[in-house]
Amino acid sequence: MSKNILILYKSKTGFTKKYADMIAEETGGTAMDFKEGTPELLSSFDRVLLGSRMHAGRIEGLPKVRRLFLKSSVRLSALFVTGAMPNTERKTIEEMWKNNLTREELSSLPHFYLQSGLCYEKMNFTDKAIMKVFSFMLKRKNNKTPDEIGFAEAIAHSYDISSREYLGPLLKHLSEN
Ligand SMILES: Cc1cc2nc3c(=O)[nH]c(=O)nc-3n(C[C@H](O)[C@H](O)[C@H](O)COP(=O)(O)O)c2cc1C
Structure with missing residues (x-):
């Protein structure tokens, strides 16, 4: 290479x-x-x-x-x-x-x-705010697919x-x- x-x-x-x-x-x-x-x-x-x-x-x-x-x-x-x-x-x-x-x-x-x-620990203020709104909207969404339920749980915290x-x-x- x-x-x-x-x-x-x-x-x-x-x-x-x-x-x-x-x-x-x-x-x-x-x-x-x-x-x-x-x-x-x-x-x-x-x-x-x-x-x-x-x-x-x-x-x-x-x-x-x-x-x-x-x-x-x-x-x-x-x-x-x-x-x-x-x-x-x-x-x-x-x-x-x-x-x-x-x-x-x-x-x-x-x-x-x-x-x-x-x-989340390294995110700037704006990104944290965007993620908060996104997370909130996903949580409130009706008839979530199993993938969406999993994703909503995952993005509530930092993960690698x-x-x-x-x-x-x-x-x-x-x-x-
Ligand atoms: C505000 C925001 C929006 C994001 N949008 C997406 C997205 O649309 N799709 C996705 O897979 N990941 C999304 N992510 C996750 C980032 O792409 C992911 O954490 C990325 O690896 C960060 O790269 P970096 O650590 O090099 O900055 C988003 C993260 C933030 C904070």
């Missing part, structure tokens, strides 16, 4: 950074905060990956990332996104990709979802369902391309 891999990440409560650090460990690459990314830096690496988080159905910071890559001759090699939903929520994850990526990105940009969790094992498909992709 090429060692010249840059893993840029946007992370507020640490899950995406944790996965970025694991990818760096597994590939011999360099993990770095997205804020440090410049067109010059990008072009000094063979491959550049980006990790971000789900935020109310959106992949956070994607427009900014697109602008950065437009200024550089480097193409994004792969995208990984962390979120509180378990990997088994395939339909919702599929919808999320469709709502966030362009048609071209859907077909040409390898993308991977990585379940993570929630960390991240694991190195979920990096399998992404690492396989990197080793084959």
